[in-house]
Amino acid sequence: MSDYEKFLDLHHQAKPLVIANAWNVKSAQLIEKNGFDAIATSSGAIADSLGYADGEKIPFAELLYMLERIRSCTGIPLSVDMERGYADNLNDLNVNIQKLIDIGVAGINLEDPQGEDIYLKKLSSIKNYLARTNQQLFINARTDVFLLKLPSPLETTLRRAKLYQEAGADGLFVTGVQDPDIIKEITAATSLPVNVVGTPKLSSIQTLAECGIKRISMAVFLYRATYNQLENIVKNITATHSFTPLHQPS
Structure with missing residues (x-):
């Protein structure tokens, strides 16, 4: 069975x-070691770890290098946060997709802040390319309607769920949604597996399962939690003038 x-x-x-969402090899290896069935990446985490802002500010070549290292050092399926595809030209987009397939990526998130018309052109282009080249890639259609507070x-x-499913999406990723009742309406209205992010208001896996959710991501939150811990350690070293915080059990 393929990835x-x-x-x-x-x-x-x-x-x-x-x-869980990784940003480098070590984080990905720890995710695999602790029993997760797949690894996702966080575009924001990878970008921030290399000194870039989120939003496709990191050059695609640098992103690809990180993805290749993660994939070569882990053995479970890898899904990549591709933001808007790192290209507006459809031929360039398909070149990027092929580069991901070549390193063994199993799936991507592709987001729609440019609007559904542009998104559908990109999604259709990718699906046509995959069909033409007889290749497979899980496309998680990310819609940012709630996140962007659109009307x-x-x-x-x-509406977008229906359009994206018809265009060949494999999953629906709804960001910014916080209300379990609204989530239930979304999952009831589509046969696509629905993905949300686990947040403080949506922290119970059981509750999300009861809402019909099929995939729960951690987005950039795992990265932030990790570096919050690091900041606490270095603050304590400075405050105590001691290296004891380095050697305390976690």
């Missing part, structure tokens, strides 16, 4: 796929 097939199956099991967010999300 794509394994990754696809993880979205259609009884329990949700809980997926009529539920209605717009449901």
